[in-house]
Amino acid sequence: MAVLDTIRQKLTAAFAPSELVVLDESARHEGHAGHRPGGQTHFDVHIVSQAFMGLTRVERQRRIYAALEAEFRGGLHALSLKAQTPEEAARS
Numbered sequence: 001m002a003v004l005d006t007i008r009q010k011l012t013a014a015f016a017p018s019e020l021v022v023l024d025e026s027a028r029h030e031g032h033a034g035h036r037p038g039g040q041t042h043f044d045v046h047i048v049s050q051a052f053m054g055l056t057r058v059e060r061q062r063r064i065y066a067a068l069e070a071e072f073r074g075g076l077h078a079l080s081l082k083a084q085t086p087e088e089a090a091r092s
Contacts, residue, residue, distance in 0.1 A: 019048035
């Protein structure tokens with residue numbers, strides 16, 4: 001299974017998001033730290049979930065990183081994260 005699909009699956013299971021967009025941006029990082037041939041190392045994630053209510057931005061990021069711990073051990077290098085509650089997403 002592609003890393004992108006695994007990220008989608010795990011974030012969906014962990015946070016039941018109302019919105020989830022995962023983009024593979026590995027090609028933009030060619031020649032930079034963490035890039036590997038074949039990519040699947042750098043991703044942009046926008047996730048909207050009620051599960052983030054009452055959590056700080058850092059707490060949200062920690063929970064997302066914990067959900068993807070195995071992927072980071074397996075070669076995932078970086079995530080660009082935007083994690084919002086539905087109310088925050090409606091205002092932006």
